[in-house]
Amino acid sequence: MSRLISQKPIGKVRNMKKQITKDSYHHGDLRKTLLQDATDIIRESGIEGLSLRKLADRAGVSRAAPYHHFKNKNELLCAIAEEGFRQKQRQARKNFDDNTRSMQERFNSFMKDYVNFAFENPELYELMFGRSIWKQQSSTKELRNAAYPCFQHQMAMIKIWQETGLLNDNENTLRLTQVIWGTLHGIAKLMIDGIYIDPTQIEGVCDCAIKVFINFKSTQE
């Protein structure tokens, strides 16, 4: 039976947009739709612009429907961030695996790509590294399973850069990885939030950071 002739109270006939994709009681693939719509909303209006109710509305379902696909809002956010980490890692891997370029070039790109990712996806980046999904006990196992390999991969790259002499080989790889990630993360955050680093300055700041790590060679204990 079509939705439009069901016994629903007239006037609440659903959301105008949507009758294209859906007309039946069951949505089809609500989970995917929610993820997609949520990602769009976040990109446009930020995390605080996303509410499950508006999201449900946009998908043409009732407010409680999303709860059959995500335990709560937090899990939805985790799932979105999860995809962000995967996307980020694809980018990093693609860059590092390009054998046509020197290690130095790849290191430069790695650094710039990181900051550029944050610049181009500020809201997603804020979500991925924001406290909302990481604060105690709120990150899902899936999220951690997507975020941790990112770090592992970076550590693997840095180890190779150390071994090939591009980066200081005397320094503990884990520590160096943490400092480099910290530097990139800090620069990205400051820029995104508009504190102390203006977007127009990224290029220069990034270059400076690259120089710092490349020239960090002699380890005088």
Place this chain on the structure above:
Amino acid sequence: MSRLISQKPIGKVRNMKKQITKDSYHHGDLRKTLLQDATDIIRESGIEGLSLRKLADRAGVSRAAPYHHFKNKNELLCAIAEEGFRQKQRQARKNFDDNTRSMQERFNSFMKDYVNFAFENPELYELMFGRSIWKQQSSTKELRNAAYPCFQHQMAMIKIWQETGLLNDNENTLRLTQVIWGTLHGIAKLMIDGIYIDPTQIEGVCDCAIKVFINFKSTQE
């Protein structure tokens, strides 16, 4: 007339805690009380644990009372962060002005103090550098007037460290300041949020960061 014999509906006699400090219609110094209580709540329960209603309750006033002292929640948060920046700068200044120690020692302390501040005041730090108060148009002029000098001061210190040969003098001071702040900020954030850096590792990470900047000397363009 005492509050307790006023015509208020019995049973809503206010919040139990508080009759010590207040009994009259007017609070006395509500603004200060709100700031203090809010700071405490944030320290204990984080920013998301703070609601204006609970805050009003705790101060023994009605929910709308705070609005006569702060335009809205955002302005309250900005005021708290503002004090955080002042506190932070007092710390930095005190460290740098200690002439009994070498520049190297002061630089080390500067770095460690930064991260320690974040470690000891995680919630305040999150507020100070969180997007909630910095996202477009939400930072107050007062907040900016407290946060900007912090950066200026750090830049002044770095300039001196460059001139005395502790840090690379060939590098643009602004850029170097941005990179160092970025590094500290990133490390602090990652640690606080529990991503990639465990609190037990701070010491080592911090040492590594210090080494990186101290050994960054020869600027090979």
Place this chain on the structure above:
DNA sequence: AATCAATCTTGACATAGTCAAGAATACGGT
């Protein structure tokens, strides 16, 4: 004492997250 501005209160509204109970539908087995 009268008046004004500051301060505080109640009532109300809108948004939001979430859950319980029940309705509609799909689906696999007979």
Place this chain on the structure above:
DNA sequence: ACCGTATTCTTGACTATGTCAAGATTGATT
């Protein structure tokens, strides 16, 4: 084709919260 069950979705309700408007209370100033 039929039926029971699992899945998916809906309505109604509850709680928490930020915020405002209108009015009450009070201290201060004339």
